[in-house]
Amino acid sequence: MRPIGESLAASTSRRGFLARTSRLLAVLAGGGAISALVKPGTADAFHFCGHIYTTDSCPHPTGLPRVDAHGFPLRAADGHPVDDLGQPVNTAGQPVDASGRVLLDPDGLPLPPAPRTRVCQDGVTGRIGRRARIDGSWYRCCGGHIRKLVDCCAHTPRRINGDAALTGYCYSGRRVYCVMYYDTKIPC
């Protein structure tokens, strides 16, 4: 039997796949027994799992373009929130050390927070001077969890690679400037 996640990932329509995946996620959320039946199958990719074309990553404070559900940057290795400097931060935006303790200055006061902006809507907009937004996305099974892969779209003839941008999952004349991803907790 072909794994459910892989079958879905191989679907020809990514939008249709999105709809089916949404239904699937609700089912999967219902019980671990079903998820246990789903053999993880890692999708093919260009430079990170699930990405099958050559458009490069969106500029991200720590490298790999992992974001949270709202588009703010996360450290790819462990999903810890990071600010625009790449520093791990707590919920208040204060930089923290590896143990989660707030970093202090020589007077024992917390170091100042750095800006933390959305990778696409704020970061790319600031970089190219045109409003960037998220239009569409697709899903793949990566590392045993469903990964949402996101096109960052803008009215730009060129993508981050420097060559011509493609339409991808962008609407209304926008084109893909760069890509990023959001790792869900949904097993696959």
Place this chain on the structure above:
Amino acid sequence: MIETISGPRRLVSASCAAFGVGACLGGIVTFALLGLVGRAAHSFGHALPFVAVVAGAAGIAEARGMAVAPQIRRQVPEHWRRVVALPLAAGLYGILLGIGFTTFVYTFALWALVAIVLLLGSPVTGVLTGLAFGAGRALPVVLLAPIVHVRFGRDLVDRMAQRPRTLSVVRLAVASCLLVVVLAVLGTAAGAATNLGSGTDPSVSGTSVVWTAPTGGVLRQEDGSGAATVPPRATVGGSLLAWRDGSTVHVARLADLSPVLDLDVTGVNAIAVSDEWLVTRAQVPGGEKLTARSLSAPSTVVPVATAHTPTRLGRPALDGSLLVYHVAASRLSSIVAVDLAGGTRRVVRRSASGQLTNPAVLGADLVYDRLTNTAQLVQVGPIDRRGSDRIALKLNAPSIHDAGHESHYSNHTRTRRPRPANWRLWTTALSSRNVYVTLLPRIGSPASARLVSVAR
């Protein structure tokens, strides 16, 4: 020279030793003096770009085998070896060769080194350069003189003296070394910092620099003419010195520490002082507050700014009536300037993605830290003219980056992976000569912070 000191053979060892010591001594004295002259001149500002140009030009000239110019068409006085003992003569010859300017010049490296040491204006660099130069001049002589009597040694000497190819190879090696200098300068990208030791929170008035070391407050003159102990957590401004001791703020005259003002500011954690104003930052419920007091009417408290946690107000810095501080929030980072006399304020720098912190001001010039995910910069520029700031000091990234690609996937990505710095830029101060910066360790206790200075 090799044949001059190679006989009589019983004196070769002593002559070689004397020659080597003399060459190193001559080089050290010469280049240390050049370093002192360069420091006294103090007219080069950002020297490193010029160093790169000089080293690059000399390297190209070497690689192309161009005739060395200017040339010194002199040799060491040959008769010395007949009028004094040979080891003594060898030592004197060594000194002359180490000085560099007294005999025939074989490479452009000499002139390049002279220019570089002058530009850097560092006697220590001069000593090290002179030592290397002297050793370089002495080495062939010291190695070959003892074996010139055997066939192998004579062949080597003949090859050196008679075949231009030998000199060409040496000059290519010199060109390579100069290329390394260029690359090192480009890698540094900004002025090299001078380590002043452990310490934090510098402030400057004229040529007086004050900071807090682990052992207490330090007051030092920029020209090195004097140093004194002051209370810890002190700051200097105009003719005054202020420090905080618990919730008490003391203001005294810098010259004799005679008291000017003592007042209680609950929660005070940073201060700035000038001849006209005292500014304090204090923790208040839910955040921080900056307030100013005119020293002519210290009972009148002028509120300047308030921030609610986690937004932070930076350490205040004053020059006369001009106050600067940073406001660090998770949506915007900005540097604010307030004219305390006129009551006007303006945002002089802002960034929605980088972090701008720890400003200091001197006249119309502003210095501050700019941190991005790829680099940390200390920038200096006119306070009211954005976009023309130059980099006084550059450190690597403030955080660790991943490879930009997942393992077992293609590494074909343009995502850069900057190296993380060991230090984080912190409080600054600005004088007419130097920029002072506190460096906090990226990992470890902030108590091991270090203070550095870099020429403006």
